Amino acid sequence: MISTHEYNHAVKEYAKSIFRFLHKSLKDQAAANDLVQDCYLKLWQNRDKVNPLKIKPWLFSVAHRAMLDYLQECSRKVRLDAEIQAPPVFQNTQFDIQTVLDRALGELPPLQKSIILLRDLEGYEYREIGEMLALSESQVKVYLFRARQKVKNHIKQLAHVL
């Protein structure tokens, strides 16, 4: 059972992390904000069932599922041309590792993306990530290895081109 105080504490402490996780995954600020709201609404609605000591993992698992649902929903929709924003043109000749990394992340499957984000941004252990995403520790390790390998290869390819 989560008290209002614990809930408010969770909002204060974890809202930014959840938003960062979702924003990195979706690259859509408005959608990330909406999903953060949904996550906290679900937390409040399920406050009787959630263990107060495991609020953060619970929130991340909900955020991951919400992200999957959102991506699935988006796949069924076709965006209008007007909505598609043209990426800004950079005249920077310097190799921008962050942009490349973001592009590589965008090409990862959602599960691998979630694992790499939870590991790198939040610093979770394999076991904790496994609890959140309903995977075993070794499965998390395999997924993380594959995700990192893909990102590394992506960077390598672009580095060769540039």
Place this chain on the structure above:
Amino acid sequence: MKPSPEEIPENSLDLLLFQYVEGELDAGQARQLERRLATDAALREELNLWQESFVQADFHDTSELEKTLLAGKTTHGLRFNLSNCVLLLLLAAMLFRPAPATKENPTRPVGSQAETPIAFELGNKLAPEISEAGPKKPVAANGRPSRQNKPLTLAEPELPETQGNNQMQFATIELPPLTPHLALETETLAIQSPNWTDKLARVKLKGFVAPKKQTGQQRRQIIRMKEKALQQRQANEFLKGNVPYVVPLKTDNF
């Protein structure tokens, strides 16, 4: 489909570098790899790529900084540094400056206790506290107190004419030097006193300028302005990111 651990080639160089950047190698294996890295440039380049595959946050977490800044602002009240102390002393000297002596009483300053009697006009009954002092002021022929020798403030009787003139009694109590602030307190005390419930005296003090009464429109305008200011403040807080996303203030709404 979920992978099994066997799907990773155990002896691959990638796995070794992955475990190294993840900090999973034991000390011996790590030392061995570092010795190899020292001589192999291609391996070093590969390791750099692995290290660059770590995701960085788009923005830095400023919560610690915010806490530090907010902690600095939580010291309410005055800070007793030298300039504030000097200002306070000057202010105190201005407030408590002795008044110039009068001609009649060179030793007594204007506005002292003896010169500020206040007459409370009551009905049939005097309050017990006042009756102890006894009436000191002369009563005029019409039953109203004489306005002579009322230097600063005096009650303007507002009782209806139906009150018998002969039943009017006056009491003079001596109060400390009169200031508008003190006069206000006195009026409040007189109205709220439980002993004076029969006939409440309304005291109007000369020399005290009461604040202008606001009309209903002005009051509504002020309320609207306050609401706007509050909304603006909340919007600013939201823009700063200080407002959490969802906080149910009233849990009944959920």
